[in-house]
Amino acid sequence: MVNKEWLTVALAKGRMLPPALELFERAGIGCGQLRETSRKLVFTVEEHKLRFILAKPMDIPTYVEYGVADLGVVGKDVLMEQEKELYELLDLKIGPCRLAVAQKCGGGKFNGGYVATKYPRVADRYFQGQGKQAEVIKLHGSIELAPLLNLADAIVDLVSTGKTLSEHHLEEIEVIAWITSRLVANPGSYQVKGARVTDLLQRLEAVLIEEVAKPC
Amino acid sequence: MNEKLRRLLTPEGVRDLLPEMAGQKRELEKRIQASFSRWGYGEVSTPAFEHSANFVDEMKAELTDKVYRFLDERGRTLVLRPDFTLPLARVVATHLTANPLPLRLCYGGDIYRYTHGQQGKQRVVTQAGVELIGSGCAGADAEVIALAVDVLQELGLVEFTFCLGHAGFLEGLLAAYEVAEAERETIKFYFNSKDFVSLKTFVQSLDLSENAKKAVLRIPWLRGGKEVLGEAAKLVPGGAADEPLSLLAEVWEVLADYDASKYITLDLGLVRMLDYYTGMVFEGYTGGMGYALCGGGRYDQLLGNFGSQKPAVGFAINVDHVLKVLQRVKEMPALSKLVFVGYGTKQRAAAFVEAARLRRQGERVLVDVQERPQGAAWAEGERLGAAKVIYLG
Numbered sequence: 170m171v172n173k174e175w176l177t178v179a180l181a182k183g184r185m186l187p188p189a190l191e192l193f194e195r196a197g198i199g200c201g202q203l204r205e206t207s208r209k210l211v212f213t214v215e216e217h218k219l220r221f222i223l224a225k226p227m228d229i230p231t232y233v234e235y236g237v238a239d240l241g242v243v244g245k246d247v248l249m250e251q252e253k254e255l256y257e258l259l260d261l262k263i264g265p266c267r268l269a270v271a272q273k274c275g276g277g278k279f280n281g282g283y284v285a286t287k288y289p290r291v292a293d294r295y296f297q298g299q300g301k302q303a304e305v306i307k308l309h310g311s312i313e314l315a316p317l318l319n320l321a322d323a324i325v326d327l328v329s330t331g332k333t334l335s336e337h338h339l340e341e342i343e344v345i346a347w348i349t350s351r352l353v354a355n356p357g358s359y360q361v362k363g364a365r366v367t368d369l370l371q372r373l374e375a376v377l378i379e380e381v382a383k384p385c
Numbered sequence: 386m387n388e389k390l391r392r393l394l395t396p397e398g399v400r401d402l403l404p405e406m407a408g409q410k411r412e413l414e415k416r417i418q419a420s421f422s423r424w425g426y427g428e429v430s431t432p433a434f435e436h437s438a439n440f441v442d443e444m445k446a447e448l449t450d451k452v453y454r455f456l457d458e459r460g461r462t463l464v465l466r467p468d469f470t471l472p473l474a475r476v477v478a479t480h481l482t483a484n485p486l487p488l489r490l491c492y493g494g495d496i497y498r499y500t501h502g503q504q505g506k507q508r509v510v511t512q513a514g515v516e517l518i519g520s521g522c523a524g525a526d527a528e529v530i531a532l533a534v535d536v537l538q539e540l541g542l543v544e545f546t547f548c549l550g551h552a553g554f555l556e557g558l559l560a561a562y563e564v565a566e567a568e569r570e571t572i573k574f575y576f577n578s579k580d581f582v583s584l585k586t587f588v589q590s591l592d593l594s595e596n597a598k599k600a601v602l603r604i605p606w607l608r609g610g611k612e613v614l615g616e617a618a619k620l621v622p623g624g625a626a627d628e629p630l631s632l633l634a635e636v637w638e639v640l641a642d643y644d645a646s647k648y649i650t651l652d653l654g655l656v657r658m659l660d661y662y663t664g665m666v667f668e669g670y671t672g673g674m675g676y677a678l679c680g681g682g683r684y685d686q687l688l689g690n691f692g693s694q695k696p697a698v699g700f701a702i703n704v705d706h707v708l709k710v711l712q713r714v715k716e717m718p719a720l721s722k723l724v725f726v727g728y729g730t731k732q733r734a735a736a737f738v739e740a741a742r743l744r745r746q747g748e749r750v751l752v753d754v755q756e757r758p759q760g761a762a763w764a765e766g767e768r769l770g771a772a773k774v775i776y777l778g
Contacts, residue, residue: 192519201457215485215592233675234675235673235675236672236675237673239673245582250710253675254578254675254676255675256578256579256580256581257578257581257582257583258579258581258582259581259582260582260585287628296493305668334749350580354579355673355674356579356670356675356677357542357670357671357672357673357674357675357676358673359579359670360546360548360650360652360668360670360671361544361545361670361672363546363548363608363673364609367606367608372433375431377526
């Protein structure tokens with residue numbers, strides 16, 4: 170242990186939680202209690218002076234930005250959408266997928282039009298960068314519905330296997346970015362709790378390097 | 386929202402401060418300036434707007450799209466000052482050329498910048514800072530850092546860290562490994578935003594030797610005490626970064642004598658985006674705050690642009706950020722309690738005398754605007770939030 174300061178880490182509830190916990194466990198930080206399904210949102214691991222808080226993925230950058238959490242584990246998609254001034258320390262390689270543009274099968278080249286997405290700012294930036302005029306429509310879920318009901322010509326959404334898309338007769342036409350979960354830090358915490366952050370970073374990186382070296 | 390109501394609100398990025406907050410902020414600025422003054426720094430005041438040529442030529446990409454520009458009556462472009470270092474450099478080069486060096490100057494006031502994208506960002510920021518001009522030695526570097534530490538301590542902050550780096554270290558390392566100019570800028574950008582994931586992806590994609598890649602990717606880990614300087618030296622072939630590293634070692638020694646090195650973390654990946662830094666750079670942070678409380682560094686070329694080449698080093702404190710921290714840890718300088726002086730018939734002059742006496746003692750005194758019976762005066766004092774009521778009847 171480097172010193173006695175507590176470190177608070179915000180983790181996303183939902184499907185990204187089990188792989189994140191597995192990573193911390195392999196880094197030697199037992200956090201089995203977080204696996205129990207309960208309504209508890211704050212967990213402490215006394216041995217490592219670590220506190221975990223569970224939050225909605227979209228809220229994690231906010232918790233870290235305001236210093237409620239020193240560190241956070243959050244998808245690159247959320248970081249791209251929110252553009253907060255957080256330090257992006259490590260690619261945890263969790264939940265690999267891509268942020269992609271999709272449209273109805275056989276739609277030809279997409280040259281602009283209505284785009285439905287959970288990521289309006291990313292979509293705006295992307296199409297502007299391409300010189301295409303896109304009218305972005307913000308939705309909160311079931312984005313695949315939008316083209317089917319002619320609400321939008323295309324969608325921007327996370328794609329991992331592409332199964333959901335094909336079930337809805339949609340095809341992926343462009344990849345905007347490759348997404349994984351990242352370890353982010355509050356700049357103040359990164360400096361003031363530097364030794365603690367470095368220690369955790371080293372433990373996690375060691376696990377990740379080991380993983381890459383592992384033969385498939 | 387209707388149009389009339391909208392007009393009553395401030396534009397985005399600026400805000401009103403109400404009495405309590407404005408009072409605290411003024412008090413905070415006074416205390417910071419008092420610290421500067423105790424270290425022998427003399428205050429300089431410069432106008433809020435100047436000819437754009439003074440700024441736009443000097444500050445390059447980082448600031449040019451962020452300044453407020455407008456025209457004067459003859460159609461010349463003026464800008465609202467986006468920082469204080471450039472105006473001070475101009476003052477030194479024009480009015481203070483005959484003064485003995487080193488010059489110790491300080492300033493305080495608002496700077497104006499367009500901010501984009503991020504939420505909650507203010508477009509008018511209150512700064513207070515110093516410039517130490519005419520000395521290029523490590524002692525000058527250390528003095529301004531020690532002064533910054535002293536100011537934060539004086540304000541009652543306990544938990545803070547200064548990270549200290551050198552603009553020449555990364556530059557020297559990238560040059561030694563012959564990294565192309567455009568690629569250097571990208572690498573510096575990632576270091577500045579501490580986006581180590583993008584840094585890694587970018588560096589891996591470059592056509593560089595494995596040693597070069599390893600060296601660049603090792604820099605984020607070079608944080609801590611004096612010991613990191615030794616490891617840093619080994620990363621750079623041919624001693625290309627020896628000068629920055631020995632300078633940092635020397636600054637560290639001087640800071641140890643100031644008893645300030647316990648607040649310092651060396652961070653060789655520290656990059657501040659303004660182009661004018663040439664030497665040591667530093668930033669001050671406190672726990673949980675997502676932005677620096679203060680920052681600065683050495684800029685030895687800048688004054689030359691105003692026709693008077695002199696080494697210079699300085700820093701600026703973001704007063705708004707410090708205020709926010711102090712409010713959070715409840716270390717705000719408390720205003721003295723309010724006293725209410727009421728008076729009855731023919732007692733007005735006596736009331737004014739009493740109020741004047743109390744004010745000379747430093748009390749905050751409200752005097753009633755009209756005579757009232759005693760009971761009514763007490764009620765009035767209470768209604769206005771006075772902690773004490775004095776009645777002359």
